[in-house]
Amino acid sequence: MSSLKEERMMILKCPNCAHSLEIEDELDTFYCKYCGSKIMINDNDRLNAKIKIKEMEHEYEMEKLRMEREKEENKWTFPIIIIGVIAAFLAFILIFILNYASIS
Numbered sequence: 001m002s003s004l005k006e007e008r009m010m011i012l013k014c015p016n017c018a019h020s021l022e023i024e025d026e027l028d029t030f031y032c033k034y035c036g037s038k039i040m041i042n043d044n045d046r047l048n049a050k051i052k053i054k055e056m057e058h059e060y061e062m063e064k065l066r067m068e069r070e071k072e073e074n075k076w077t078f079p080i081i082i083i084g085v086i087a088a089f090l091a092f093i094l095i096f097i098l099n100y101a102s103i104s
Helices: 043-074 077-103
Strands: 009-013 020-024 029-031 038-040
Touching: none
Parallel strands: none
Antiparallel strands: 009 020, 029 038
16 A cells, blocks of 8 residues: 555645645654755654554545445436336326226
C-alpha cells in the first residue's frame, strides 16, 4: 500500500503560511518552500504527522468501502423501476381488455 519513500515522508502544515509540507523523516530542520520560514521538527511532531497519515489512509479506505456498498445497493434501482413500469402497463392493458370485453 505505502511505498518505502512514502513511509519516510511526513505531511505537516507550515505554522507561518499553512501550506502542506512534505518532510523527510531524517531531517530536523528545514525551510518552507512557499514562504521560506525555518521549521524545526521534534519527535512529537513526527509522531503526530504519522498518526495523521494513518487516519487519512483509514478515512480513504472507509470512503472507498462506502462507495462500493452504495454502488452495490443502487445497481437494482433501474431494473426495479423498469419492472414497475411494465407491470403498470400490463395492468392498464388488462383493465382496458376487461372493460372492452364487458361492453361488447
